[in-house]
Amino acid sequence: MSISPVIEVDKLSITYGDFTAVRDLSFHVQHGELYALLGTNGAGKTSTLEVVEGHRQATAGSVRIFGEPPTNRRAVRPRMGIMLQESGFSPDLTVRESVGLLGTLSGRHDDVERVLAISGLTHKAGTQVAQLSGGEKRRLDFATAVYGGPELVILDEPTTGLDIQSRDALWAAVDRLREEGSTIVLTTHYLEEAQQRADRIGVMHQGTLRQEGTLVELTRSLPSVISFILPAGAPEPPLSLAHADGTVRVETFGLQEDLYRLLDWAHDAGVELQELQAGATRLDDVFRALSSETTTPTLERPQHVGDRA
Numbered sequence: 241m242s243i244s245p246v247i248e249v250d251k252l253s254i255t256y257g258d259f260t261a262v263r264d265l266s267f268h269v270q271h272g273e274l275y276a277l278l279g280t281n282g283a284g285k286t287s288t289l290e291v292v293e294g295h296r297q298a299t300a301g302s303v304r305i306f307g308e309p310p311t312n313r314r315a316v317r318p319r320m321g322i323m324l325q326e327s328g329f330s331p332d333l334t335v336r337e338s339v340g341l342l343g344t345l346s347g348r349h350d351d352v353e354r355v356l357a358i359s360g361l362t363h364k365a366g367t368q369v370a371q372l373s374g375g376e377k378r379r380l381d382f383a384t385a386v387y388g389g390p391e392l393v394i395l396d397e398p399t400t401g402l403d404i405q406s407r408d409a410l411w412a413a414v415d416r417l418r419e420e421g422s423t424i425v426l427t428t429h430y431l432e433e434a435q436q437r438a439d440r441i442g443v444m445h446q447g448t449l450r451q452e453g454t455l456v457e458l459t460r461s462l463p464s465v466i467s468f469i470l471p472a473g474a475p476e477p478p479l480s481l482a483h484a485d486g487t488v489r490v491e492t493f494g495l496q497e498d499l500y501r502l503l504d505w506a507h508d509a510g511v512e513l514q515e516l517q518a519g520a521t522r523l524d525d526v527f528r529a530l531s532s533e534t535t536t537p538t539l540e541r542p543q544h545v546g547d548r549a
């Protein structure tokens with residue numbers, strides 16, 4: 241028996257007046273996945289998540305969470321924890337009271353002290369929300385999202401404003417949720433977080449999904465780069481090269497093979513390649529390729545990189 245996806249977004253469009261922020265967007269998130277919905281500024285990620293969360297109506301298309309429309313709050317809310325970019329906590333309540341209150345409102349059950357502990361807030365339990373730092377408020381947002389260990393957790397830029405220890409603690413808590421079977425949807429501008437953790441990545445630009453797949457699928461369409469400085473008077477290496485400011489840059493789809501040839505040649509020719517660097521393609525490169533595109537919105541089907549033969 242096949243299990244239906246946790247999130248089904250089909251041909252979603254969202255307009256603000258005359259402006260189309262999201263156009264014909266489709267993606268599915270499967271049980272237990274960590275799906276990173278990434279994109280350039282203004283790409284439409286938050287607008288999309290607002291519809292998924294039931295906070296905004298779709299202009300066209302359909303969204304289903306656990307097979308239900310997101311507006312069916314009674315069915316969906318107890319199963320979904322949401323960490324928004326900004327939450328509306330009452331400034332007069334303490335941290336403990338806020339977690340308890342929002343946890344109870346979610347319809348989920350948990351031990352408040354446990355949630356405070358995994359969110360790194362035990363030492364601030366008696367502090368009023370108004371007196372929290374920005375990073376501590378972010379931890380409180382996280383605490384209310386993970387209260388009760390929901391089946392689906394949506395994290396909208398969860399680590400913005402967090403120091404490195406808080407980030408590590410947050411990801412450790414997310415890892416535990418995943419071990420327990422939760423499905424996670426993440427947006428972030430810290431691409432290395434998605435690169436390290438996402439099972440699949442959807443990349444939005446100007447309201448449409450431009451690419452979708454695993455990290456390997458997304459990056460294999462772009463070349464890796466080898467760069468070095470060739471000493472004056474050295475012979476030309478046996479590779480097709482581009483020179484810029486004295487640095488030689490080689491773009492290659494066969495990183496290991498070309499690196500081997502280059503080092504072999506350098507050894508035989510007695511040439512020392514200065515500042516030698518070789519790097520596999522990263523998610524940053526996928527984004528750079530996107531932002532060099534034209535600004536004309538496209539209606540094409542997104543490139544599901546993994547679909548290619």
Ligand SMILES: Nc1ncnc2c1ncn2[C@@H]1O[C@H](COP(=O)(O)OP(=O)(O)OP(=O)(O)O)[C@@H](O)[C@H]1O
Nearest residue numbers: 256259260261279280281282283284285286287288
């Ligand atoms: N309430 C609104 N009224 C009008 N335009 C809006 C509204 N909310 C968002 N937009 C516009 O819709 C587009 C998509 O915005 P959205 O916040 O969804 O993007 P995003 O991908 O989350 O961006 P970022 O990464 O910068 O947070 C932007 O051009 C934004 O200016």
